Amino acid sequence: MDDAATMDRSPGGEMVDGVLGALADPTRRRLLDLLAAQGEATATTLAGRLPVSRQAVVKHLAVLDAAGLVAGHRSGREVRYAVRPAALDDTARWMAGLAADWERRPARIKALAEAPPSEPAPPGPPPSGTR
């Protein structure tokens, strides 16, 4: 049921992947908006406010849940979902950090350390078989 809850701030960014993937879809974003606005809602309810079937909503909620962006608890015969800020927050931080990284890296560094001789255009990319 949960995996993104694995509060993993590790470098690989395994969670970031999930969040970005989930957030990439517009319908999913609308869903989150609705959810954030209402606090709680069931898949059936949400489907009523979107141009898609209930099943589609269920699938989307599953993705969002896997990404840790929402969580649902059972209440009687229905399952109410609610938004879960943590993962989003973490991803926002990650992204801000990345942006900062890019900014403080105008260019160079690598270019200098990559061509000791005098060739700014190394035609022989050599060794590293990154595969």
Add this chain to the structure above:
Amino acid sequence: MDDAATMDRSPGGEMVDGVLGALADPTRRRLLDLLAAQGEATATTLAGRLPVSRQAVVKHLAVLDAAGLVAGHRSGREVRYAVRPAALDDTARWMAGLAADWERRPARIKALAEAPPSEPAPPGPPPSGTR
């Protein structure tokens, strides 16, 4: 010149959409990492460091460019691409704002304004067809 440069912080979040979509793909993220690390690189060079063809890289770069995450300028017979922090930064802010929004919204509000009569199921306005 391009399009994402349309510094549009408008509500619709037209840019955010592009950035999230672009960032959703892992290959594209690797590409950005490489690019950020080297400062500048051509599609051909980058393809050499990734497990995909040059053409695939070209397509990815096109997506990233459309999202405003990279920009390329011609230098002789080659086209060097470089990372472009602005869009990423904006998106990070947007996301942080959203997260903050979620956090300061434990629930309620809706419950009060939504059920005066007795019918909480209006056929709502299907906004822009997502697809």
Add this chain to the structure above:
DNA sequence: GCCACGTGCAACCATGAGGTTGCAACTATT
């Protein structure tokens, strides 16, 4: 007990995104 509402599961469909290959066009370098 019966019925209605809501969820859960599975099969199925269609499109688009990621990837490939092949080739034409352009720019340097010799």
Add this chain to the structure above:
DNA sequence: AATAGTTGCAACCTCATGGTTGCACGTGGC
């Protein structure tokens, strides 16, 4: 001029994704 290295198209392939429908299962209200 001939050639080698790059970029730019375009056709084409495959598979994951978003979406649908149909039906079985649970749970609560009558």
